[in-house]
Amino acid sequence: MRTPHVVVVMGVAGTGKTTIGPLLAxxxxxxxxxxDDFHPAANIAKMSAGVPLTDEDRWPWLDAIGAWAHEQAGLGGVVSSSALKRAYRDRLRAAAPGVVFVHLTGDRALIEDRMAHRQGHFMPTALLDSQFATLQPLEPDEAGVVVDVSGSPEEITARAVNALRDLERFEPRAARSSR
Known part of the structure; x- marks a missing residue:
C-alpha cells in the first residue's frame, strides 16, 4: 500500500509511536x-525533569512537525506526534490539510509497563498521568483511525495499514476504530 497522505501516528507516551511509525512508513x-526530533532542547530538558509541557512549549514543536508534513504533502510520509489535543491536531491540519491520524491506544497498565521497560527515552513514567489527562481522542469529523496496541509491533502495524486502507476506501473523512 502506498499513500500520498502524511500519516501522523499519535497517542500518549508509551503506545509505541516510535516503534510503529517506522514500520508503518x-x-x-x-x-x-x-x-521527538522536532522538540527544542528546552522541551526535552523539561520532560526529562518530569515537568509536563505547556501548550506554549508545544506550539513550536507542532509547527516544526506541521512544516515537515506540509513539505511531504502529495509525496506521503509518516511522522510521530502525541497530538493529544484537538487543538494540536487542528494546528497540524492547518499546516498540512491532508494529514490522517493513526491513534495508538490501549490498556493503561500495558502502556505503563512498556514505558517502564524502554531504554534511553527522556519521557519518565511519572508523566503518563498528565498524558492521559490531556488526551482528547479523535472525533468523528477528524480523518483518522484508532488502533489498539496490544500484540506485537507487526500485528499493530498490520491493523494500522488495514484501518488506513478501509478509511480511504469507505470513509475518507471520518474516524474509524480497528481492534
Missing part, C-alpha cells in the same frame, strides 16, 4: 520522521 513506502 516501510509498509506504506514513504519516509518516516521521528516527532
Amino acid at each position: 516501510t509498509r506504506l513506502g514513504v519516509p518516516y520522521a521521528e516527532g
Whole structure:
C-alpha cells in the first residue's frame, strides 16, 4: 500500500509511536520522521525533569512537525506526534490539510509497563498521568483511525495499514476504530 497522505501516528507516551511509525512508513513506502526530533532542547530538558509541557512549549514543536508534513504533502510520509489535543491536531491540519491520524491506544497498565521497560527515552513514567489527562481522542469529523496496541509491533502495524486502507476506501473523512 502506498499513500500520498502524511500519516501522523499519535497517542500518549508509551503506545509505541516510535516503534510503529517506522514500520508503518516501510509498509506504506514513504519516509518516516521521528516527532521527538522536532522538540527544542528546552522541551526535552523539561520532560526529562518530569515537568509536563505547556501548550506554549508545544506550539513550536507542532509547527516544526506541521512544516515537515506540509513539505511531504502529495509525496506521503509518516511522522510521530502525541497530538493529544484537538487543538494540536487542528494546528497540524492547518499546516498540512491532508494529514490522517493513526491513534495508538490501549490498556493503561500495558502502556505503563512498556514505558517502564524502554531504554534511553527522556519521557519518565511519572508523566503518563498528565498524558492521559490531556488526551482528547479523535472525533468523528477528524480523518483518522484508532488502533489498539496490544500484540506485537507487526500485528499493530498490520491493523494500522488495514484501518488506513478501509478509511480511504469507505470513509475518507471520518474516524474509524480497528481492534
